[in-house]
Amino acid sequence: MIKIKNLNKSYDMDNILTDINLNISKGQIYGLMGQSGAGKSTLLRCINGLENFDSGELLVADTNLKHISKNDLRVFRKKIGMIFQDFALMSRRNVLENVALPMECWNYSPMEIKKKSEALLELVGILYKKNSMPSELSGGQKQRVAIARALSLNPEILLCDEATSALDPNTTDSILNLLSDINKEMGITIVLVTHEVDVIKNICDRAAIISKGRIVANNTVEDIFLKESEALYELIGKKILTIPKNHKIIKLSARNDDVQSNFIWELSTQNKTKLSIVSANIEQYKNKSFGHLYISVHDNEIESALKYCSSKKIDYELITENMMRE
Ligand SMILES: Nc1ncnc2c1ncn2[C@@H]1O[C@H](COP(=O)(O)OP(=O)(O)O)[C@@H](O)[C@H]1O
Ligand SMILES: [Mg+2]
Structure with a gap:
């Protein structure tokens, strides 16, 4: 059109x-x-x-x-x-x-x-x-x-x-x-x-x-x-999260029913990643729901955590400094 x-x-x-x-x-x-x-x-x-x-x-x-x-x-x-x-x-x-x-x-x-x-x-x-x-x-x-x-x-x-x-x-x-x-x-x-x-x-x-x-x-x-x-x-111009010292934030995304309720548990018990949940939200777009979960992981463990996310086909993103500004 x-x-x-x-x-x-x-x-x-x-x-x-x-x-x-x-x-x-x-x-x-x-x-x-x-x-x-x-x-x-x-x-x-x-x-x-x-x-x-x-x-x-x-x-x-x-x-x-x-x-x-x-x-x-x-x-x-x-x-x-x-x-x-x-x-x-x-x-x-x-x-x-x-x-x-x-x-x-x-x-x-x-x-x-x-x-x-x-x-x-x-x-x-x-x-x-x-x-x-x-x-x-x-x-x-x-x-x-x-x-x-x-x-x-x-x-x-x-x-x-x-x-x-x-x-x-x-x-x-x-x-x-x-x-x-x-x-x-x-x-x-x-x-x-x-x-x-x-x-x-x-x-x-x-x-x-x-x-x-x-x-x-x-x-x-x-x-x-x-x-x-x-x-x-950049459009919203919001500060999203603050990162603890020597840590990085991984953002995990989930759509509709595939909210991976066990994944965090698996990541921490099976992959032995020490993590803390920084923020979580579920939002409604049209008739679907999406969730984002932000976890913070120590620099020493970040590589192994990301590898584990990939192996489990979880949508993830490493949040970098420039996304954190006010
Ligand atoms: N008739 C015009 N003459 C000169 N500059 C214009 C004119 N209309 C818009 N601009 C400039 O074009 C840019 C984009 O304007 P605009 O399309 O109205 O933006 P938005 O709708 O996204 O707020 C602005 O920098 C504005 O000053
Ligand atoms: Mg306008």
């Missing part, structure tokens, strides 16, 4: 996006995470044809955006819906009129506009507010109106730029559930840009991390959280 190949973009000689390669399949919910200023919004604006780029290929919904004419661009942009952090509703129009706006621009008949707007407001659960003004709505309600408006021209792709960043955690969950339902029921491909890691964990299939205009990780959500720890730690 979206193919990006070696894309580069600069503003006034500054490279903003460097060598971006991404493939987003039809029907996916794709997450794009990165710190503020990383280039996320710029990439989204390239994808919806609002912004041009210097070099590379960009294919979106069967349209090559490299040398697109103005008229083709207008037709292309019908295929893309977009929602924003600040909702971007027209303050002088009521809810129904906001949803109707794109259809008015495309000269739909008044009958059709009314029917479609009401159906969409019903879909996003806010038809009862159809005569309200945006100023009379909560943040979550405003975003529902914006979603209805973004769907009004039957787009193939929905781009969400920090769509939940201004909402409280419960409202965020309800909007994410709505997006997930829309994805399932209508088969719309969703690209979700956010700086909030939890948003990605909750609904995305695959995700990329963008840092200073470059993609530094691109994987299934499961593997982003299990394997791309360095990129993730």
Whole structure:
């Protein structure tokens, strides 16, 4: 659905996006995470044809955006819906009129506009507010109106730029559930840009991390959280653990039912590794659970412990100093 190949973009000689390669399949919910200023919004604006780029290929919904004419661009942009952090509703129009706006621009008949707007407001659960003004709505309600408006021209792709960043955690969950339902029921491909890691964990299939205009990780959500720890730690910027003197930390990962309850016991009794558990957590991503167990092992025993992990086919990682910074 979206193919990006070696894309580069600069503003006034500054490279903003460097060598971006991404493939987003039809029907996916794709997450794009990165710190503020990383280039996320710029990439989204390239994808919806609002912004041009210097070099590379960009294919979106069967349209090559490299040398697109103005008229083709207008037709292309019908295929893309977009929602924003600040909702971007027209303050002088009521809810129904906001949803109707794109259809008015495309000269739909008044009958059709009314029917479609009401159906969409019903879909996003806010038809009862159809005569309200945006100023009379909560943040979550405003975003529902914006979603209805973004769907009004039957787009193939929905781009969400920090769509939940201004909402409280419960409202965020309800909007994410709505997006997930829309994805399932209508088969719309969703690209979700956010700086909030939890948003990605909750609904995305695959995700990329963008840092200073470059993609530094691109994987299934499961593997982003299990394997791309360095990129993730840079993004979250958290101190993870402190290492005892002359010790190293091994991070053991487990998925779903293969939480290796006996493994620690085996490592300590059979392999005679003196270890202490530093931290353990189980997290829920979509409908799966994953666990991480951090154990600390003395430098003298680290090699033997790692060998033992390998022999038992346990997913492990030696945590290095640079992942420990605040
Ligand atoms: N129109 C513009 N002109 C010049 N620089 C811009 C423009 N838009 C964005 N930038 C710069 O591009 C970088 C990436 O911005 P942006 O894509 O908005 O990041 P993000 O959405 O990840 O926060 C920033 O350094 C920003 O200052
Ligand atoms: Mg942005």
